[in-house]
Amino acid sequence: MNSFNFKTINFFKKKNGPALKTRETAPLSEKNGKFESIKKIVTSPFFLLIIYALTISYFMSYVPSKSLPQLEVGQIAPQDIMSPFTITIEDKETTEQRRLEAEEAVLPVYTLDKNVILNTEEKIREFFAFGREYRQQKASQQSRAEFQQLVEQKFAIDLSVEDISTLFQLGFPPHLEDLLVNLISKVSTQGIMATKNLFIRREPERGFNLIIGNQEKFTSVDQILDIQEAKEKVKEEIQSLEIGTKEKRILEKLSYLFILPNLTFDKMTTDERRFQARENISPVFYTIKKGQVIIRKGDEVTDKTVKQINLINQNLKQQSGWLINFLGTILLFTLLLIILWYYLKSISKKGDTLRFFNLMGLTLVLSIIVYKGSVFLADILSSNTSLAFMQQTENYYYAIPIQFGVLLFAFLTRIHISLVFTVFNSLMIGYFFKFNFDLVLLALLAGFAAIYGIKYYGRQSRVNVFKSGLALIIPINMLVIIILHLAKESLSSWTTIAFQLLMGIIGGLLSAIIAYLLLPIFESIFQIVTPARLLELSNSDLPIFRQMAIEAPGTYHHSLIVATLAEKAAEALHLDPILVKTGALYHDIGKIKMPEYFIENRNRGLDLHQDLKPSMSTLVIINHIKEGIEQAKKLKLPYKIREIIEQHHGGSLVKYFYEKAKEEYDPEMHRIEEESYRYPSPPPQSKEAALIMLADSVEAASRSLRKPTRSNLKNVIEDIINYYLQDGQLDDSGFSIKELKIIADSFLETLHTIYHHRVDYPGFNFERKPTPQSPPKGKKNKDKPKSQVTKNKKT
Numbered sequence: 001m002n003s004f005n006f007k008t009i010n011f012f013k014k015k016n017g018p019a020l021k022t023r024e025t026a027p028l029s030e031k032n033g034k035f036e037s038i039k040k041i042v043t044s045p046f047f048l049l050i051i052y053a054l055t056i057s058y059f060m061s062y063v064p065s066k067s068l069p070q071l072e073v074g075q076i077a078p079q080d081i082m083s084p085f086t087i088t089i090e091d092k093e094t095t096e097q098r099r100l101e102a103e104e105a106v107l108p109v110y111t112l113d114k115n116v117i118l119n120t121e122e123k124i125r126e127f128f129a130f131g132r133e134y135r136q137q138k139a140s141q142q143s144r145a146e147f148q149q150l151v152e153q154k155f156a157i158d159l160s161v162e163d164i165s166t167l168f169q170l171g172f173p174p175h176l177e178d179l180l181v182n183l184i185s186k187v188s189t190q191g192i193m194a195t196k197n198l199f200i201r202r203e204p205e206r207g208f209n210l211i212i213g214n215q216e217k218f219t220s221v222d223q224i225l226d227i228q229e230a231k232e233k234v235k236e237e238i239q240s241l242e243i244g245t246k247e248k249r250i251l252e253k254l255s256y257l258f259i260l261p262n263l264t265f266d267k268m269t270t271d272e273r274r275f276q277a278r279e280n281i282s283p284v285f286y287t288i289k290k291g292q293v294i295i296r297k298g299d300e301v302t303d304k305t306v307k308q309i310n311l312i313n314q315n316l317k318q319q320s321g322w323l324i325n326f327l328g329t330i331l332l333f334t335l336l337l338i339i340l341w342y343y344l345k346s347i348s349k350k351g352d353t354l355r356f357f358n359l360m361g362l363t364l365v366l367s368i369i370v371y372k373g374s375v376f377l378a379d380i381l382s383s384n385t386s387l388a389f390m391q392q393t394e395n396y397y398y399a400i401p402i403q404f405g406v407l408l409f410a411f412l413t414r415i416h417i418s419l420v421f422t423v424f425n426s427l428m429i430g431y432f433f434k435f436n437f438d439l440v441l442l443a444l445l446a447g448f449a450a451i452y453g454i455k456y457y458g459r460q461s462r463v464n465v466f467k468s469g470l471a472l473i474i475p476i477n478m479l480v481i482i483i484l485h486l487a488k489e490s491l492s493s494w495t496t497i498a499f500q501l502l503m504g505i506i507g508g509l510l511s512a513i514i515a516y517l518l519l520p521i522f523e524s525i526f527q528i529v530t531p532a533r534l535l536e537l538s539n540s541d542l543p544i545f546r547q548m549a550i551e552a553p554g555t556y557h558h559s560l561i562v563a564t565l566a567e568k569a570a571e572a573l574h575l576d577p578i579l580v581k582t583g584a585l586y587h588d589i590g591k592i593k594m595p596e597y598f599i600e601n602r603n604r605g606l607d608l609h610q611d612l613k614p615s616m617s618t619l620v621i622i623n624h625i626k627e628g629i630e631q632a633k634k635l636k637l638p639y640k641i642r643e644i645i646e647q648h649h650g651g652s653l654v655k656y657f658y659e660k661a662k663e664e665y666d667p668e669m670h671r672i673e674e675e676s677y678r679y680p681s682p683p684p685q686s687k688e689a690a691l692i693m694l695a696d697s698v699e700a701a702s703r704s705l706r707k708p709t710r711s712n713l714k715n716v717i718e719d720i721i722n723y724y725l726q727d728g729q730l731d732d733s734g735f736s737i738k739e740l741k742i743i744a745d746s747f748l749e750t751l752h753t754i755y756h757h758r759v760d761y762p763g764f765n766f767e768r769k770p771t772p773q774s775p776p777k778g779k780k781n782k783d784k785p786k787s788q789v790t791k792n793k794k795t
Contacts (some may be wrong), residue, residue: 045341048358051361052361052364059365069081071309072306073302073303075300077300077305079297080295080297081293083294087312087315088286089286089311089312091284094284099278102278102280105277108201108270109265110266111269113264114213117185127151127155131167131172132171132172134150135171144168157257158257170246183234184259186237187233188230190223190225191219192224198265207220210224211269234259286308337361340360344357344420347416347417356417358526359412359413360409363409364424367404374401382396397433398442398500398506400507400510401507401513403447403450404518405515406446406511407450407465407511408515408519410454410455413528418451419448422451426440442480449468449472449475450468453468453473459531462520465512466512469513470508473507474508478501478505482501528638529638529640537638544589544635548589548592552595552600552601554595555588555591558600560585565750565751567584569742569743573691579688583644587628587645588624588628589628590627594624597621598621598624600700613661614661614664614677622649625679628645640688644686644692646682647682647685647686647689651681652693653674653677654678658677685732686733687733687735689733690730690733690734690735694743698747710752713751714748721740721744
């Protein structure tokens with residue numbers, strides 16, 4: 001392929017060459033100036049941002065109702081008193097009562113101190129060892145009195161002289177020592193209290209917990225001993241021993257001296273357990289549904305009625321800070337919307353930023369209204385059913401169409417903007433539903449599924465919104481509901497799960513239905529061109545195309561060729577080919593008004609411009625732009641299509657009539673202003689509009705060729721592109737030289753295909769000269785020279 005290199009392009013405009021001039025506008029009147037100022041303020045993003053934040057915050061917040069009338073027990077109700085809203089509040093009295101009961105149910109904790117037993121054993125053995133040692137040193141009666149004093153001082157034991165004498169006589173025998181240790185250990189292991197009168201925490205009735213080392217067991221009062229019971233038990237044990245009377249007597253007396261209480265009340269552990277038991281009791285909540293009748297007119301006021309009224313009024317007083325909540329919500333969403341504005345500004349074109357911001361603001365406002373209405377319906381439905389699983393308002397939340405906004409954005413905008421809306425919508429849902437994690441997760445995952453659904457099924461048909469809802473949103477809703485129940489281990493109520501799954505199905509369906517109904521409205525309001533809308537507009541059976549084909553057939557055929565040229569080039573440039581094709585089909589609809597003034601629709605023998613001045617002819621020609629815009633408004637064409645109609649000639653020169661004017665008028669008598677022969681439109685502001693301008697001019701110029709060879713077509717394309725470059729018409733389009741080469745190559749291939757030469761048809765002579773008619777009989781060859789007659793005969 002012979003590629004274009006544009007070596008002949010001059011990147012510097014000629015000093016005296018064609019140039020665009022800024023058209024002067026009339027100064028605004030004072031009234032118009034004020035109107036423009038107000039309009040500028042109203043359409044400013046920050047004014048709209050505040051409006052959206054206020055609206056969202058208003059619907060998210062609530063105004064507290066007035067307090068209910070105070071009534072006394074026994075009074076007759078003067079009117080029906082109903083709850084102003086569904087309210088779940090803590091029943092503090094019941095909560096406190098249950099916590100006290102939980103505290104009282106905690107058994108006291110006692111500790112058996114093993115150190116007491118060990119210390120007693122050690123003390124016994126020290127006593128016997130000391131006695132044996134002392135006996136060996138001193139054995140007189142006087143020494144026994146001294147021993148009595150030493151024992152009392154050292155061991156705090158009060159023994160009589162008689163008992164000491166007995167021990168001296170026996171010699172503090174080791175077997176008696178062992179018997180005493182065993183007896184004291186046996187009794188002490190059971191647990192000894194100083195007196196059972198110390199059980200003042202209802203231990204005799206319900207028992208207590210006894211901690212022995214690392215073990216704990218429930219113990220009744222009967223299972224332990226006080227000092228007196230311990231002595232009696234030791235006495236019984238001693239009487240059963242096979243020892244001497246003296247030994248029994250002294251053993252009994254010594255055991256009484258060494259028996260000590262080893263059971264103590266563990267106040268710290270008991271208090272900790274009572275506190276933990278109190279904390280384990282969750283607050284008791286009292287639910288009063290909206291519209292529930294607390295008392296009817298004429299009924300007697302009871303304690304329960306007064307309690308309910310007081311609980312509602314207390315809750316209303318706690319909620320009296322509605323204004324603070326409202327201001328906090330405004331600040332939150334103002335901050336979020338500011339972040340959103342600057343994010344959209346960083347990723348969108350200048351003209352699209354405000355449109356996308358308004359689209360997101362309006363969708364969020366509609367979403368919060370839908371959520372608010374859905375919650376209201378959920379309250380009504382849950383309060384008017386007898387089935388337990390349908391009485392829970394939260395179960396109805398899964399039927400809320402939380403994905404309709406995501407479907408709208410996925411269909412109308414790009415993926416990354418749809419993802420931003422999904423996150424924003426999920427945050428709003430979490431805030432609106434009091435940080436309900438289940439709904440936030442559902443909104444996020446089902447939102448991602450909706451975006452993928454539109455990407456998968458495409459945007460060529462609005463029906464794909466339904467496909468996304470049925471094939472992706474509904475399954476994801478059901479899957480998330482099941483996952484949440486599995487994660488919470490709440491699989492006991494299958495009826496509740498089934499009902500929630502049904503609500504999830506309804507939520508997906510409603511999201512698709514609402515999105516489908518709003519799509520054409522949003523396309524019209526925000527002038528967003530979708531592939532589905534473009535396919536509708538490019539239908540050749542539309543009345544506008546049928547009218548063009550009948551009244552301006554040349555223009556219609558020209559538009560078809562331009563559409564083919566532009567669409568192929570758009571595909572090569574990775575632009576939107578459907579948008580370019582549709583714009584090309586509509587770019588010359590203004591010629592329908594006066595089709596005969598345009599050469600492609602003119603009869604060969606009729607030239608309406610023949611009797612018009614060049615300036616008047618120019619006005620007629622450039623007027624098709626104005627007529628096209630008017631026609632586009634009547635047809636309610638999208639803004640991008642109207643932009644293409646307006647800019648497809650830019651501010652270029654009507655060169656034919658400009659040159660004709662210079663030929664007809666004496667330059668010294670008439671000054672021919674180039675500005676008067678230019679289109680009054682701005683240069684193309686987008687690549688699509690510029691592409692159609694080039695395709696329009698190239699197609700028209702190619703028809704002037706007597707021999708549309710590849711070389712001649714290439715010259716046409718080069719000259720047209722070079723002309724528009726020099727004229728400055730491509731300055732705002734954003735095209736690079738590389739892209740212009742791609743356009744030129746695409747145009748050449750398409751035109752060469754259109755004007756290609758076919759092989760001769762055998763047996764036909766389509767280019768034969770017409771056969772001359774024979775003269776009437778009798779006059780044959782009468783008027784012809786002789787030589788000619790002879791020649792005809794030979795032929």
